[in-house]
Amino acid sequence: MRNDQYEGQVMLPPRPLxxxxGRGAVANIQGRYEVNGREAFDDGWTDEQTHGEDAPRIWRTHVTEEMAKTILSRNQSPDIPFGVSLNPYRGCEHGCIYCFARPSHSYLGLSPGLDFESRLYAKVNAPELLRSELCKPGYKVEPIALGVNTDAYQPCERDYKLTRRVLEVLQECDHPVGLITKSALIERDLDILAPMAARRLAAASITLTTLDPKIARTLEPRAAAPERRLRAIRTLTEAGIPVGVSIAPIIPFVTEPEIEKIMEAARDAGAIAASYVVLRLPWEVNPLFQQWLEAHFPDRAQRVMNRVREMHGGKDYDATFGSRMHGAGIWADLIRQRVEKAIVRYDLGGGRGLRFKHLDCASFKRPLVVPPAGTRAKAAARAGQMELF
Known part of the structure; x- marks a missing residue:
């Protein structure tokens, strides 16, 4: 089934939506690999006192620990400014309705809707897998982008600390890293990032979609508020860490009017570079976003989608390299011109964003090999046996 043909079988919520x-998605649409369609139906047995129309619906977060088999992802996409990435978590509690990673939950037999932001997976062996990867004789150094598919500093990182442990491995090896986040939790790791940045081994990019806290609460319900992200940019900058701002995504008639104000605020906070991405609606993100539009912006939903289609050749989404990030056509060109002029006006680095490839790759040294606990015990036992002879 082609992306432009995907409509998504939806477990329909009540109308109006x-x-x-605290959640971005309105419903749990079914993934594209589901065989059977399901639809919500009230058979009259609902307890109106506890499940009635006015009763609050609670969708709790559950984190499952998993042992990953691999940890580094490589891509050759010409429109992505890095080749290697690491994601300590699957799913993201930030709940950003536009997140391009939502469809990945379909591979798990889960919904890209509410499941994506409430049923999370923590790769608890991520630091050990990374160490093993860096030990390989054929490993070639290039900056690792941390937190690309899902945010490495989402709320459960406070407990699991996987991102911090990964950074400790990278610091030990003098390995360059670029972080992408919309969370102020990144400030926790200043003690690691600041010394690495001083040696051109670390940089950060903060995603800033809107300055309006009301829009942010529905668009990115569990991410840091816009003002808090600006404060994080300032804190990182004062610690000597180069910070760029990513205006992503630009949503016509929703966040698009703020382009220049966002860039000015980011410059004032200390950002040195800026980049942007227009709204992308791959696979299940498309029906999820349109549900969100109907729920929060019913007065302009049709206008938004008309402009989105105009930037993607008449389709809801065009995945063609070279145009998928910035769109094509008159409206996309107007956005590009506005961004480029604002970059010059606010001295934000020429429009290419913060280039992680400029980080130092020459200082890398392979980590010490630390065998698993079971292996160490067997080695000690063998040593004891040898002493008998």
Missing amino acids: QPLK
């Missing part, structure tokens, strides 16, 4: 407090 009722958003959930």
Whole structure:
């Protein structure tokens, strides 16, 4: 089934669409690999006192620990400014309705909707896998982008600390890293990032979609508020860490009017570079976003989608390299011109964003090999046996 043909079988919420407090998705649409379609149906047995129309709907977060088999992802996409990435978590509690990673939950037999932001997976062996990867004789050094598919500093990182442990391995090896986040939790790791940045081994990019806290609460419900992200940019900058701002995504008639204000605020906070991406609606993101539009911006939903289609050749989404990130056509060109002029006006680095490839790759040294606990015990036992002879 082609992306432009995907409509998504939806477990339909009541009309009008009722958003959930603290969640981005309105419903749990079915993934594209599901065989059977399902639809919500009230058979009259609902307890109106506890499940009625006015009763709050609670969707709790569950984190499952998993042992990953691999940890580094490589890509050759010509429009992505890095070749290697690492994601300590699958799913993301930030709940950003536009997240391009949502469809990946379909591979798990889960919904890209509410499941994506509430049923998470923590790769608890990520630091050990990374160490093993860096030990390989054929490993070639290039900056690792941390937190690309899902945010490495989402709320569960406070407990699991996988991102911090990964950074500790990279610091030990003098390995360059670029971080992409919309969370202020990155400030926790200044003690690692600041010394690495001083040696051109670390840089950060903060995603800033809107300055309007009301829009942010529905668009990115569990991410840091816009003002808090600006404060994080300032804190990182003062610690000597180069910071860029990513205006992503630009949504016509929703966040698009703020382009220049976002860039000015980011410059004032200390950002040295800027980049942007227009709204992308791959696979299940398309029906999820349109549900969100109907729930939060019913007065302009049709206008938004008309402009989105105009930037993607008449389709809801065009995945063609070279145009998928910035779109094509008159409206996309107007956005490009506005961004480029604002970059010059606010001295934000020529429009290419923060280039992680400029980080130092020459200082890398392979980590010490630390065998698993079971292996160490066997080695000690063998040593004891040898002493008998």
